[in-house]
Amino acid sequence: MNQTEQSSVHPDPSTQQPLEERVNNRSHRPDSDAFRAFMAANWAPSTAELPARADVADHAARRRRAISEQFKGERLVIPAGPLKVRSNDCDYRFRPHSAFAHLTGLGVDHEPDAVLILDPTDDGAGDDGGHHHASLYFRPMAGRDTKAFYADSRSGEFWIGRRPSLAEFAALLGLDTADLAELEVAITKNVGEPSVGGISIRLVRKVDENIDALVDTARYNTAQDPDNMDFGALDAKDEKLAEALSELRLIKDAWEIEQMKVAVAATAAGFEEIIKSLPRAVAHHRGERVVEGAFFARAREEGNELGYDTIAAAGNNATILHWNRNTGTVNEGQLLLVDAGVEAESLYTADITRTIPVNGTYSAVQRKIYQAVLDAADAAFAVAVPGRKFRDVHVAAMEVLAAHLQEWGMLPVSAEVALSVDGQQHRRWMPHGTSHHLGLDVHDCAQARAELYLDGVITEGMVFTIEPGLYFKEEDLAIPAEFRGNGVRIEDDILITAEGPVNLSAALPRTPDDVEAWMARLSS
Incomplete structure (x- = not known):
């Protein structure tokens, strides 16, 4: 092979197009001077009218004020996160990090790469009498006279x-805004050891790797002894911020509660679509996907998205706790367990489960299992009152389930022994927790300390689930044959008030008789 032939087979790497630019090879884009000039001309002016201040703005300001109290004198950096690639040059729909959404009030998909910075001030000289001044940094929309426009x-x-402009977001949110091009200086200015007059940073990590790198570099470059930096201590500082932001969401404000009601109402409407879809699901070779699709359509019509991947599990699949492949059939005589939630435009999500008989009527054994789970849920509701411990909700449900399992002869020991710390045999058929907090995340407040979560006191303004279940797998030889292949979970979203729990999802039937009547009405 001569040199010319070799170079045609193995081209000089220095002449090759960079990989990141090759995605544009699939189409031809005009780039002449004449085209650019023509594209920049003759566009109607954008409206100059600024939006009214959003209802959420004052609530978000109070949340920032509460965080400001905990971290005086420190710069707090809360990224929204970047777009994430789904495949090649196609991105997933954007969703900001929940801490960012909570502190700004921004939902939906406005602000990829945006960052909220709370900059320290003198005590009491910050926003709303706090100790920080908040600014939102994001990429403003390119002008129509720029190449980026098209x-x-x-x-x-x-x-x-x-997308909204800097001025529009400022008016909407009551926040100062700035061009993302100014972000690096905003994060790194005056960073250093507090002992010598510098400012320390706390960051919500693992949201945007570019911001992680920028903060880490600033810390390293301004450290008095960079080669001996205690990265563990820095990680602990950042974790403390994530913890505080998570704990801030344990009690919902009035605006958040209304958003939860919006999400629950949309979810209830989605469940009605599921009932209507059952004839087509039974006839389809992947009936679970029919069920999933019926709910998803309502989620997109009335909300922003799903709050999480829908579980549409028929027959033995209902005994798989996180079954969301949803590739199975839906057959007459089976139970169908659907765990689904609509995420509202504000990003608050519902999380509801109903277990329904595909043919509209529970068999005797299905009704027996269902009633046991309902009894457990009702026992949990009874103790979900202000002043009780959060863990009491789970304990109450487990006592009821263990009693039923003993009655059915499934426990190898007494219910009392099973419920002991050294027992727990009943958990073979109910291995998950009974409750979790709910809000911007389906498992909200997950970074909160155990003493405020699992061991926390139930308090007015909390929103959490109650979701006991029983799961009897086809292959489980420890139970009577007639129980096998049936999984039941009943999950409701509750709001704690001074008077006790309010079932936000009460519009969806819970008792077996009511479920059957509901299905009959929607099927007629």
Whole structure:
């Protein structure tokens, strides 16, 4: 092979197009001077009217004020996160990090790469008498006289539509706003050891790797002894911020409670669509996908998205706790367990489970299992009152389930022994927890300390689930044959008030008789 032939087979790497630019090879984009000039001309002006201040703005300001109290004198950096690639040059729909959404009030998909910074001030000289001044940094929409307007498929208005301007977001949220181009200086200015007049940073990590790198570099470059930096201590500082932001969401404010009601109402409507879809699901070779699709359509119509991947599990699949492949059939005589939630435009989500008989009527053994789970849920509701411990909800449900399992002859020991710390045999058929907090995340407040979560006191304003279940697998030889292949879970979303729990999802039937009547009505 001569040199010319060799170079045609193995081209000089220095002349090759960078990988990140090759995604544009699939289409030809005009780039002449004449085209650019023509594209920049003759566009109607954008409206100059600023939006009214959003209802959430004052609530978000109070949340920032509460965090400010805990971290005086420190810069707090809360990223929204970047777009995430689904495949090649296609991104997933954007969803900001929940801490960012909570402190700004921004939902939906406005602000990829945005960062909220709480900059320290003198005590009491910050926003609302606090100790920080908040600023939102994001990429403003490119002007129509720029190439990005028509050439940038991730942020150009021609591709993704118009986004609010800096001034519009400032008016909407009651926040100072700034161009993302100024972010590096905003994060790194005056960083250093507090003992010598510098400012320390706390960061919500693992949201945006570019911001992680920027903060880490600033810390290293300004450290008095960078080669002996205690990275464990820095990680602990950042974890403390994540913990505080999570604990801030344990008690919902009035605006959040209304958003939870919106999400629950949309979810209830989605469950009605599931009932209506059952004839088609039974006839389809992947009936679980029919069920999943019926709910998803309502989630997109009335909300932002699903709060989490829907579990649509028929027959033995209902005994698989996180079955969300949803590839199975839906057959007459089976139970169908659906665990689903609509995420509202504000990003607050519901989380509801109902277990229904595919043919509209529970068999005797299905009704027996269902009633046991309902009894456990009702016992949990009874103790979900202000002043009780959060863990009491689970204990109450387990006592009821263990009693039923003993009655059915399934426990190898007494219910009392099973409920002891050294027993727990009943958990073979109910291995998950009975409750979790709910809000911006389906498992909200997950970074909160155990003493405020599992061992926390139930308090007015909390929103959490109650979701006992029993799961009897086909292959489980420890139980009578007639129980096998049936899984039941009943999950409701409750709001704690001074008077006790309010079932936000009460519009969806819970008792077996009511479920059967509901299905008959929707099927007629």
